[in-house]
Amino acid sequence: MDDEDGYFGESVAATYDESLAELFEPGVVVPAVDVLVGLAAGGRALELGIGTGRIALPLADRGVPVHGIELSRAMVDRLRAKPGGGAIDVTIGDFATTRVDGTFSVAYLAVNTIMNLTSQEGQVACFRNAAAHLEPGGCFVVEVMVPELRRLPAGQNVVPYQVSPTRCAFDIYDVATQATSSNYIDIVDGRATYTSTPFRYVWPSELDLMAQLAGMRLRERWDSWTGEPFTSESRQHVSIWEKPTE
Incomplete structure (x- = not known):
């Protein structure tokens, strides 16, 4: 891929929100934001792959300081153009390896973004990067499909x-x-x-092992942001791993 913005360059960013309009509905966004507000517990949030701000903007509106990491400048331009977008700090870079200053109460990856890393090594690096940014007791949250x-x-x-x-x-x-x-x-x-x-699909058990390699342990796994139990019939999951306090 020659575009410096990867696969989410200007041609994709220009219609990104419209093409995924169902993901911007309040019934989809609000439950995710509710969970993240609770996990932030008054602290800071780090979004890996912040995109156009679908989750970050309403999360910031709820009083949570949000910092984003994003490879695509075209996507960040769309974020900046939205009300409140200019107040969110964004670092341009690969979210598997890019570091930012400070620590966070919660780091998160929404809607299959972990799969944008197309190698197992990259996904493992992402877990380690998230853990390095978390304060003790902080949580890493991933929302991703179950391979079909x-x-x-x-x-x-x-x-x-x-x-x-x-x-x-x-x-x-x-x-x-x-x-x-x-x-x-x-x-x-x-x-x-x-x-x-391109993407790389990943199994829940594989993600748990990645978390262990990064020094984190599974705290919760749900079918969705509203907390339904994860079952063998679930087509997606929201998983929360915790960084130990000791």
Whole structure:
């Protein structure tokens, strides 16, 4: 990828909020912010992959000082253009390795952002980076999908998830390497454009091991931000790991 903003450059940032409008609904955002306010407990929050501020802005509105790490300058430009966006400190860089000053009560990664790191090494580094920023007793929160391999019949590696007259969207899985990609065919005025973004899917148990390697332990795992139990039928999870006080 040659763009310095990675896969979230200007062409993606320009329509990012609109293309994921359902994620900006209050019913989605408020429960996440409620959890993070509680975990911050009057302290600071660090968002890894802050993007256009979907979570950071309402979290800051609740009185939590938020610092973000973000690779894409184009995404940060959208954050800055929103009310209150100029007051949030953002460091440009890879959230797996970029360090910022101070410590935090909570660090978090929302909606599958951990999968933007396309190697196991990068994901392990991210956990270590989060732990290094946390004060003792602080928490690291990850919201991420459960890999949908149960939807793959033998010999198939594609899972479609959106089909309309103007868009087809599908994930491609490589079960040998845990590599996946989200692929989009958009049709405008009879012309089609194709885009593809790589990810690496990761299992809950694998994330727990990454947390252990970073010196953290699992505190909670839910199906969603509203605290429903995580089960074998869950398609996503919100997991909270804690940095020990000793």
